[in-house]
Amino acid sequence: MAVASVLCLLIGLLYLALQIRMVFSDQIKQEYASLVLEEIERADSARHLADVWEHVPVDSEARAEGQRNARAELARRLTSLAALVNASPSAAPRIAPAAPAAPAALSPDANLHDTDALLRNASAYWHAQRDIDSADVRVRITHVAYTVIALAALLFCMLITALGMYAKRTRQLAGQSQEFEHAALHDPMTGLPNRRKLFAALEAAAMRRQAESATHKIAVLYVDLDGFKQVNDSLGHRVGDEFLVAVSKCFRGSVRKADVVARIGGDEFAVLVRGFSTDAELVEIAGRLIACVVRTDEQMGIGLVRASIGIASFPDLVDDYRRLIGAADEAMYQVKRSGKNGYAFVDQGRRAATL
Template structure:
C-alpha cells in the first residue's frame, strides 16, 4: 500500500494529508519520506489522543483527528505548514521548547501553560498540558529529525476551577458582612483578584428607588480612579442603557451591552481600553424575582474569552451571590434595628421619649464614678407636678398626656445641655446634673425648673406647679439609689412647705 492510501484510511486528518500537494513543501511527496517519518506519521494518525509530528528544520506540522477541534479555523490549511506559520501568535513561547528537543537537549513538557492563540478569528486565552519528544532518523545515525508532541487542552478545567475559586472567595467574604453598603464596596475587592474573567466590575446600590443620579453606594474594580467609574456610569446612563436594563432585568437575568457610544473614553486601570462588551445583571435584596432591583452589577466581558453560556452563567451566579449577600445584610440590618428599638424601649419612656428610671440610674451610677475620679459632685433633682391629677380629672387623659409632653420639653430647654432629664412614672421627673461646683449652682438650676413648670391654665382651669427635691452627692450619698431617694425625700418636704418650690436635702428630713 502506498503512503497516500495508508494515510487516507486514517480519518479526516489523514485524508487531508493524502490529498495535499507536498511537492511544494520541504518534506516532498510522502512516497519519498524516510521510514522514520512515515512511521511517526502513522502512529500520530492512528492515535486517539491529540498528537502532532513536527519534522525537519521548519518543523512541518502534521496532526491527527483529535487535534482538529483545537485548531479551529486553522484546519485544514495548517497541515504541512511550518510550526511558526501555524501558530505565529505563540511562536516565541513554543520555539524554545522545540529548539531544546531538536538540539539534543532532551524531551520537555509543560503543564497548564497559558497561551493566547488565534483559532476562531480572535485572540483567546487557552491552556495546554503537552510534551515535546525527539523523533530520531534511524537510517541516519539516529539523528534528531523531528519532534513528537502529545497534548491535552485544559482550558475549560482551568477556567472552571478559577471561577469556582472566585465564587468561593466571594461567598466567604459576603457571608461575614453586616450592611448592604459593605456588600457593595467589598465585592469588587474580591472580583479584582480575577482579572482574566472580570477585567472590570461596577456595583451600584440604591437606597429605595433605582436612581443613577443618587446611588447609595458605588464601588468598582479594574477601572482605577473613582472618576473612571463615574465616567463609565455616565456613559452608560447617557446612552440610555442602564435605565433600559433596570426595567428589563426586573423580571429577567443579565443583559449583554455592547457598541455603546463614547465607550472608547472608558479605560482600565493600566490605561488600556475597557472591553467593549459588558454583562449587566440586576441585584436584589428581597427573595421575590419580581422585586424592584436593589442595584446593578456591571461586568466587563474579557476579549480573550468567548461570551458563551458558561461565561453568562458565571456572571449571573456572581450576581446571585451578591444578591444573597444583600438579603442577609438587609436581614441583619433589620434585626439590629429591632434590637436597638427594643433596647431604646426598655430604657426610654414611650410618651415623652425621655430616659426612664432604669436608664437614669445607669447614668447616675456612671456619673458618680466619674465624680470620684474628678473630685466633683453630682446633683439629682426629683420633680413632681402639683395639680396634675386635677388636669386628668377635669380635662381627660389626653390633656394629661399633652401636659406631660410639654413638661418634658420645658425641662429639656431649661436645664443645661449636658444634664439628663428622665421621666419615672405618672407626673414624676428627674434631672441629673454633673460637675456641680457649688450648692448655689444647683440651686440656680432648681429655681429655673420651678419657674419653667409654673403652668397656669386659663378659664379657671387648674394651675400646675412643680415641687423639686435636690440632693447632692457627698460622703453619705455615693450610691445611686440612696442619692435618688434623698432627692425624693427633699421633694416631699417641698410639697409640705407649700409646693411650687425646691428644697435641698438635709439628713434631718428622713425623720
C-alpha cells in the same frame, strides 16, 4: 434576580459537565484512532515484508517458506486491524472479512494491490479522524475554559450581591435594634429617658467621676407635679397628656445638655445634674423647673398644677450615689408636708424652702 442567577448557574454547570464529558469522549476517540493507525503501520510493515519475499530472485524452498510466513503474518495483521476497525464505537468504514469463494484482502492469498488500497484508504480515513477528534478536543477545552470563567464571574457577582444584601440586612437589624433599645430606655409619650435610663446614666456618671478622680459633685432633683391628678379627673387624660408633653419640653430646655431629664412615671420626673460646684446652682435649677410648671399651667389655662422638688447630692449630702434618687424622693415629700410648690435638700438640717 437571585432566582435568575441560580438558574444561570445551574445551566452553566450542566453545560460545563456536558463539555467535560465530550472532551473525555473525543480524547477516547483520538486515542482509538491512534491505536488503529499503529495497527495499520504494523500491517504495512508486514505488507512490505511480503513484497520483499515476492521479489526474491532465487526460486527455492526457503523462498516459498518465507513467502508463506510473510503472507500468514500479513493476514494476521490485517485480521487484527479489521477486528479493531470493526469494533470502533464511531461510524467508521468497516473491513469485510475473507469469503471462501472470493479471497478478500484479509486472506493470505489476497492480491497485494488490494491490500495496498485497503491500507491506504484506512490510513487516510483514520488520520483525518484523529485530526478531527484533536480539533474537537481543543474546541471543547476552549469552551470549558470560557464556561469556567463565566461561572466564576457569575459566582463573584452572586457573592458580591449576597454580601450587599447581608450588609443591608445588618444595617436594618442594627437600626431596628437601636429603635428597640431607644424604646426600652425612653418614655413613649414624652420621649424623655425612663427610670432605667436614669439609673444607667447615674451609674455612668459615678464611674466616670471615680475613674477620673474628679472633685465635681453629682445631684438628683426629684420633681412631683402637685395637683396633676385633678387635671386628669376634671379635664380628662388628653389634656393631662398634653401638659406632660409640654412641661417635659420645658424641663429639657431648662437644664444643660450634659444633664439628664427623665420621667420616672405618672407625674414624677427626675433631673440628673452631672456636675456642679455649689448648692446655689441646684437651687437655680430647681427654680427653673418650678417656673416651667407654672408657665405651662398658665399657657394651658389650667390653674391647678405646681411642683415639689427634692434635692440630693453626692458626695456631700449622700455618701452612696445609689441612694441619690431615693434620698431626693424623700426630700420631695418634705416639700409636700411643708406646703408644696417648692424645693428641699435632703440634709435634715435644712428646712424646706417654699415659693
